[in-house]
Amino acid sequence: MSIPQNILEIRKHIPSHVKLVCVSKFHPNETVLEAYQYGERVFGESKVQELCGKFETLPKDISWHFIGHLQTNKIKFIVPFVELIHGVDSYKLLEEINKQALKAGKTVNCLLQIHIAKEDTKFGFSEEELLQTLSEGKWKELSGINICGLMGMATYTDNRDQIRAEFKGLKALLDQVKKLYFSDMASFCELSMGMSDDYQLAIEEGSTLVRIGSSIFGHREY
Numbered sequence: 375m376s377i378p379q380n381i382l383e384i385r386k387h388i389p390s391h392v393k394l395v396c397v398s399k400f401h402p403n404e405t406v407l408e409a410y411q412y413g414e415r416v417f418g419e420s421k422v423q424e425l426c427g428k429f430e431t432l433p434k435d436i437s438w439h440f441i442g443h444l445q446t447n448k449i450k451f452i453v454p455f456v457e458l459i460h461g462v463d464s465y466k467l468l469e470e471i472n473k474q475a476l477k478a479g480k481t482v483n484c485l486l487q488i489h490i491a492k493e494d495t496k497f498g499f500s501e502e503e504l505l506q507t508l509s510e511g512k513w514k515e516l517s518g519i520n521i522c523g524l525m526g527m528a529t530y531t532d533n534r535d536q537i538r539a540e541f542k543g544l545k546a547l548l549d550q551v552k553k554l555y556f557s558d559m560a561s562f563c564e565l566s567m568g569m570s571d572d573y574q575l576a577i578e579e580g581s582t583l584v585r586i587g588s589s590i591f592g593h594r595e596y
C-alpha cells in the first residue's frame with residue numbers, strides 16, 4: 375500500500391485526542407514528504423544526526439520529536455528546535471538537557487521513559503527509581519525543563535495480554551505521579567506508548583501519543 379493509504383487506514387483507529395508521531399527514521403526526505411503532503415506534521419527520529427539533517431532540509435512547520443536514546447554530548451544539537459524528547463531515562467540526562475536549554479534560552483518538553491518491558495534491552499527508569507527521583511524534588515529546580523508525562527515500550531512479544539498489562543501499569547503510574555507531583559501542572563498529561571504492532575492496545579489503555587513507523591513507511595533498511 376502507499377503511504378497515504380497507510381496513513382488513512384491508521385488514522386481510522388486514532389481518536390482525536392491521540393497524537394500520531396510518524397516515525398521516519400532511516401527513511402529519506404522524499405518518503406517523509408509523502409506523509410507531509412498528505413497532511414502529517416509530527417515526525418519522530420531516533421538519531422541526532424539524522425534528525426538535524428532532516429530539520430535543515432524539510433519544511434519548517436514540521437514538529438520534530440526525538441524518540442531515541444539521547445547521548446549527553448549531542449543534546450545541544452537538537453535543543454534549539456525539538457518539540458518533545460520522549461526517552462529521558464535518567465536524572466543526569468534531565469540535568470544535561472536543562473543545562474543546554476538554559477543556554478539556548480528555551481524550555482524543553484520531555485517525557486520520562488519508564489522500563490515497563492520484561493526485557494533487559496530497553497532503557498528507562500524503573501517504577502521505584504521514578505518515584506525516588508520525583509520525591510527527592512531536585513527536578514523542580516530545572517527551569518529549562520517541562521516534564522510533560524511518561525513514555526514506555528512494551529515487551530516484544532505476541533502475548534497481547536502481557537502487552538496490555540504493561541500499558542495498563544504505565545497508565546496507572548502516570549495517574550499516580552500526576553496526583554502526587556504534577557496536580558497543578560496541566561501540561562503533565564502525555565502518555566507516549568504504542569508502535570505499529572500495538573498502538574490500538576495502547577490507545578485503549580490511555581495512550582495520548584502513538585509512535586508509528588513501519589506501518590506508515592514500510593520496512594526500514596538499517
Ligand SMILES: *Cc1c(COP(=O)(O)O)cnc(C)c1O
Nearest residue numbers: 397420441569570585586587588
Ligand atoms: C522505531 C521506533 C518506533 C516505531 O516502530 P514501528 O514498529 O516501526 O512502528 C517507535 N518508538 C520507538 C522508541 C522507536 O525506536
